[in-house]
Structures are given as structure tokens and as C-alpha cells.
Amino acid sequence: MRPFGAITSGEFADTCTRCGDCAAVCPQAIITADDEGFPIVDLTRRECTFCGECATACEAGAIVPATGWEWRAKVGETCLSLQAVACRTCEDHCDERAIRFQLQTGGRSQPIIDIESCTGCGACSASCPSGAISFEMLQGAEQSDFNASNNQPASIKNEHMRMSGPRDA
Incomplete structure (x- = not known):
């Protein structure tokens, strides 16, 4: 499950630089990284407030302002x-x-x-x-690399991507 506002999964992999800026600004600390270093959302930790900070921080354009999540x-x-x-x-x-x-x-x-x-x-x-x-995608929405059957990707790195200082988990 990519962060709120992530572009389509095919374009996402080509656009995301895996810089970790989205995770660093997430006030809920729910953005982590998958095995390849791409950002994913872990809703077992906290809820997403749809604040859009991740989109604001994404200079590459892999996460953009959005109005709904599928x-x-x-x-x-x-x-x-x-x-x-x-x-x-x-x-x-x-x-x-x-x-x-x-x-x-x-x-x-x-x-x-x-x-x-x-x-x-x-x-x-x-x-x-x-x-x-x-969580599951609404019918007809684009599928991502997320395994909705068990609410976890194949492996989650529980540390945050490139963040300075300690972060409450």
C-alpha cells in the first residue's frame, strides 16, 4: 500500500527516488519502506490523517495531492x-x-x-x-504491490526511511 496520493504503481517505481522525504515528514510515522526501499504505509501502527505532507515533501512527483484513497x-x-x-x-x-x-x-x-x-x-x-x-482496493481501482490479504507486504522494514533523530513508534 503506497502513501496517500501515490501515482499509479507502474509510474511510481519509475518516479520514486526512494529518498525517504515522505517518511520523514509523516506526522503519524506510518510510512516505512518495502524490501526495495520504496515507501509503503503501515496502518497497523496508526491511522492516516490524509494531511498531504508526504505529497508536499515529494519533489520527484511520485506522491501528489489527492482527494480520495481507493x-x-x-x-x-x-x-x-x-x-x-x-x-x-x-x-x-x-x-x-x-x-x-x-x-x-x-x-x-x-x-x-x-x-x-x-x-x-x-x-x-x-x-x-x-x-x-x-485493506482491499475498491473494485476497478488500480492494484498495487500491496498484499491486501494479510495487510502486510512480503516484508516491512520497521525503521523509518532516512530520518534524523528518534521517532516515536
């Missing part, structure tokens, strides 16, 4: 509510109120995500105690 949250089988454990942490952290729970038999609740309201910010994922929330 990623949406998806709840997996490890969701505690699906296991009859009372948890609605994702709903509590969703400012857009895109997550609701429908009561089921056996003390379970089915999380339902309103795709129209979901912004893909990741607040739900960052707060989920069981890591049940992943």
Missing part, C-alpha cells in the same frame, strides 16, 4: 466479536462511523463496514487487538 477496510475471521468476545474497538475508533455491528445468535456480533463511508484511514486497524482488519 483502499477500504475489511474485517477478517480473527475479529473478537465474531468469536463471541465483546469488542467494538474498531467501531469506537472510526470517526466516519463506517463500522457497525449486527447482533447474531450465540452472543456474536457481525462487523459490517459501510464502504461508502469508509475512507480507508486505518484507525480501525491500528486499534484492533486481534489484527483482524486488512
Whole structure:
């Protein structure tokens, strides 16, 4: 999953210089690097506020100002509510109120995500105690190098790209 405002994946690889400026300015510290040094977003750490600082810092033009993101949250089988454990942490952290729970038999609740309201910010994922929330591209949107099935690229470097000084993780 490339940062908010990243150009199409084919052009991105040719345009991005892997300088790390986007990661250095990210106030949420969610931009890390993949195995090749290209920036990716890790929404298991914190949410994206769509501030656009990464686009402002990208002199190469690989990340540009944007108005929408094509990623949406998806709840997996490890969701505690699906296991009859009372948890609605994702709903509590969703400012857009895109997550609701429908009561089921056996003390379970089915999380339902309103795709129209979901912004893909990741607040739900960052707060989920069981890591049940992943992200998938909206149908018809361009696919990237991100493996949405497990919410992680093949390997994430948990350190930040070229940043001076310590950074809260």
C-alpha cells in the first residue's frame, strides 16, 4: 500500500527516488519502506490523517495531492466479536462511523463496514487487538504491490526511511 496520493504503481517505481522525504515528514510515522526501499504505509501502527505532507515533501512527483484513497477496510475471521468476545474497538475508533455491528445468535456480533463511508484511514486497524482488519482496493481501482490479504507486504522494514533523530513508534 503506497502513501496517500501515490501515482499509479507502474509510474511510481519509475518516479520514486526512494529518498525517504515522505517518511520523514509523516506526522503519524506510518510510512516505512518495502524490501526495495520504496515507501509503503503501515496502518497497523496508526491511522492516516490524509494531511498531504508526504505529497508536499515529494519533489520527484511520485506522491501528489489527492482527494480520495481507493483502499477500504475489511474485517477478517480473527475479529473478537465474531468469536463471541465483546469488542467494538474498531467501531469506537472510526470517526466516519463506517463500522457497525449486527447482533447474531450465540452472543456474536457481525462487523459490517459501510464502504461508502469508509475512507480507508486505518484507525480501525491500528486499534484492533486481534489484527483482524486488512485493506482491499475498491473494485476497478488500480492494484498495487500491496498484499491486501494479510495487510502486510512480503516484508516491512520497521525503521523509518532516512530520518534524523528518534521517532516515536
